[in-house]
Amino acid sequence: MREHVDRGHGGAVLRSDDAGSFTENAGFAVRENDGDVGGDANRAVRKAGSKYDAVKVKVVFSQGDGGRREPVSHVLSRYLISRRLTAIKVHPDDAVRVALDLKKRLVDRGMLEVHASELESELFAELLRRSYTPKELRRYQMVEAFHRMRIPLLILIAGPASSGKTALAMQLSSRLNLPHVVQADLICSMLRSSGIAGLDPRALWLRDDLDRAAFLAEFARECAVVRAALAEEVSKCCVDGKSLIMEGSCLDPALFADAMGPVGPAPWHDGAAAGTRAAPRPAVHVGDQRAVVHMPVVLRLATGSRCGPTGRDAAGQAASGAFAQKQRWVEEYLVASDREVPRIDVRLDEESTAAALESLHDWWLACVEACVEAARPAP
The missing domain is CATH 1.10.1740 (Rna Polymerase Sigma Factor; Chain: A)
Structure with a gap:
């Protein structure tokens, strides 16, 4: 009988001593019967908890x-x-x-x-x-x-399509123990399909009939429509003291600043890769009952790291470089329109993802500390 032990985030590892007994350790257990022929088909795997x-x-x-x-x-x-x-x-x-x-x-x-x-x-x-x-x-x-204190927290992760926003949002959600993540692109897709908002049913990023000005005008319209659709979610976040992460290529942080009140200063701006320097202690706005934490993040792909959509409909776009051009347009638009909005710019590539998570984690902790201090009554 061989031992197969695997570690995981939770539960307990049960170490196999024989065909029918386990002893406790930490994580997951895998038991394999050497007498069976068939490999993975006959392998018994179970997640175990501590006694x-x-x-x-x-x-x-x-x-x-x-x-x-x-x-x-x-x-x-x-x-x-x-x-x-x-x-x-x-x-x-x-x-x-x-x-x-x-x-x-x-x-x-x-x-x-x-x-x-x-x-x-x-x-x-x-x-x-x-x-x-x-x-x-x-x-x-x-x-x-x-x-x-039920201090409301809103993290916005904006940026061009196919820049890694969803992956970053999910990893950040897991790190910070913030389970509520809203994918704005899904909401935009449903609005386009329903025709309620008057948006073109074709995905904006796959259209080839728009020049720069027309593309950015349509992009701004989509951002405004999605902002209106998320108004109730943002309001609930503020009133109930919820923590919320929103991510999507149709988010413009400048459209959320009025709802959240003043925050800042910005940790860093153009050209600074995440992890290159620590974020300073942010100031926060304290309302009548609770402070509001507003963390806008703009994702930007490093030069040469641009990628396109996948699938049959995207093949021509990716091959021609039109998709990468649209990514540049949106980056420039967000940087220009959000210049007065405190934010963090993150340039992502394979090497900098871990550094980006560390920097965002540090910024979140700094915002939390500032809010707790600001919300405490004066002595």
Whole structure:
């Protein structure tokens, strides 16, 4: 019997000692029977959780209204703990391990109902045991305060088509533990198909009957239509204190500035690749009840890295270079129209994607810190 062990973000790795038994470690388990012939067809794969997951630990929060209401509680989730740790830049492998060790300590000590402050103390002790510093502890408290205050957050990722916006948005969503992502291009496509907004049913990026002026005029019209369609989503983000990521090639950050109020200053502008320098501490606008975080990002492909759409309809566009020309037009339009809007310009290629994520993560943490400080009452 051979052992096959694979690591993952959650659960536990069960190490196979024989055909019918497993011992606990951390991640995923793969068991393969050597006596079977057929390779992958006869391989049994299952995701396993820790035995500690069968025990529920209740986390209790302080009473509200002077104790007149029942205390609020929830069941501790290792998954959510690890996601929160990832958001403060704890390594994903460490985040999974810390969450599991935290649950083990609580269960082994019989702490099946803990106050939120006790849980935080135990979590910090685990982080310090793994050589993390008070910097990470303060960062965790800051992000938790940000979410408790229900401060609305809107991240806009704009840029030309086929520039990697969706991939960047999904990776950023996973890093920052922000699950709500709106794909504006899907909304624009539905509006074009329905005919409600009076848009041309043909995809703008695949049309070859428009010169530069006509193309940009149609692009601006699509951006305005999509902005109107997203008005309710933006309003809900502000009123409910939600965190939201919007991405798409029909987004113009300048059209969202009025709804969000003043923010800034901009971290950097034209020509600066993400990761080349740290973003300064941003100022934020504080309204009557909560601060608003507005993070516009404009994606720009590095020279020579431009790519076109895929599929039968796009073959002629990609071959002729017309698509790359339209990408340049949109880049220039966004840079010109958003010159007065605080934003971050990101030039993406295969080497700079990781640096871009790091820079955006740092900027998000700086915005969160500024908002928490601004929202706190004056002494």
